[in-house]
Amino acid sequence: MTIDRVGMEVLDAAACRELLRTHALHVGRVAFTGADGVPVVLPTNFRLDGEAVVLRTGDGQLLAAIRAGGPVAFEVDHLDPAWKDGWSVLVQGVAAEITDIGALDRVQRLGLRPWAPGHKSHWLRLPTERISGRRIM
Amino acid sequence: MSHPMSNLRELLPLPADECWNRVRTTPVGRLGFCLEGRVHVLPVAHAVLDGRVVFRTGPGSKLAAAAQLDEVVYEVDGYEPAKRRGWSVAVRGTADLVTDPAELERLYALDLVAWVGDGPFHWVQIIPTDEISGRRIVA
Numbered sequence: 001m002t003i004d005r006v007g008m009e010v011l012d013a014a015a016c017r018e019l020l021r022t023h024a025l026h027v028g029r030v031a032f033t034g035a036d037g038v039p040v041v042l043p044t045n046f047r048l049d050g051e052a053v054v055l056r057t058g059d060g061q062l063l064a065a066i067r068a069g070g071p072v073a074f075e076v077d078h079l080d081p082a083w084k085d086g087w088s089v090l091v092q093g094v095a096a097e098i099t100d101i102g103a104l105d106r107v108q109r110l111g112l113r114p115w116a117p118g119h120k121s122h123w124l125r126l127p128t129e130r131i132s133g134r135r136i137m
Numbered sequence: 138m139s140h141p142m143s144n145l146r147e148l149l150p151l152p153a154d155e156c157w158n159r160v161r162t163t164p165v166g167r168l169g170f171c172l173e174g175r176v177h178v179l180p181v182a183h184a185v186l187d188g189r190v191v192f193r194t195g196p197g198s199k200l201a202a203a204a205q206l207d208e209v210v211y212e213v214d215g216y217e218p219a220k221r222r223g224w225s226v227a228v229r230g231t232a233d234l235v236t237d238p239a240e241l242e243r244l245y246a247l248d249l250v251a252w253v254g255d256g257p258f259h260w261v262q263i264i265p266t267d268e269i270s271g272r273r274i275v276a
Contacts (some may be wrong), residue, residue, distance in 0.1 A: 027218075
């Protein structure tokens with residue numbers, strides 16, 4: 001077991017992906033750099049397609065950031081308010097809009113229904129090649 | 138007349154005082170920041186003091202590195218999954234290490250739970266540069 005410098009257990013990539021898989025009904029947060037250069041963090045639900053995180057979005061600032069090829073992060077956690085137990089997983093990378101018909105057909109069957117109003121017609125895919133996580137000891 | 142589905146759910150702005158109330162009464166939030174070409178989102182336990190968000194972190198951590206950034210965002214949210222409802226509040230600001238002894242004394246008095254083990258730690262403050270903003274999904 002690896003412990004980081006503040007005393008938390010470092011989760012390996014397999015453990016992180018397993019947490020995403022088993023908590024795909026959780027709400028996560030997607031983060032990106034807005035047009036003004038300031039980071040933006042938005043809650044979102046998600047699913048996994050293989051090892052990639054799948055999100056839905058409308059024609060807003062997230063889509064613009066992704067089309068510009070900017071860095072994106074996706075975070076999920078489960079934290080006890082008293083901090084006795086908890087974990088967090090962070091995926092970092094570049095997301096792509098899913099345009100392939102076969103892939104769209106597959107992700108549309110993942111049961112990902114946005115909570116927020118508006119037409120979330122764009123499906124995004126964020127690979128989990130760079131994934132990190134911590135667990136409170 | 139809009140499509141009937143669009144009338145079922147609404148995204149409404151939260152007034153600033155209600156946003157601060159929610160930050161104050163929610164123990165955990167997430168700091169978003171850009172560092173070394175990557176976007177980071179990390180959970181912390183926070184408190185609110187004099188209109189600033191404060192939290193603790195260990196020296197050398199990513200969060201300590203974030204304490205030198207001019208532009209960060211602190212996000213707090215909450216959910217009712219069964220009703221598919223939720224809310225989110227964002228404080229945009231500058232992050233800074235607290236070093237003033239009188240300030241530090243007040244921070245220690247907060248008795249804030251932190252995810253930093255028993256080692257040494259820093260206090261980080263987020264000084265808002267914009268009005269707090271928030272939204273909630275109404276269904």
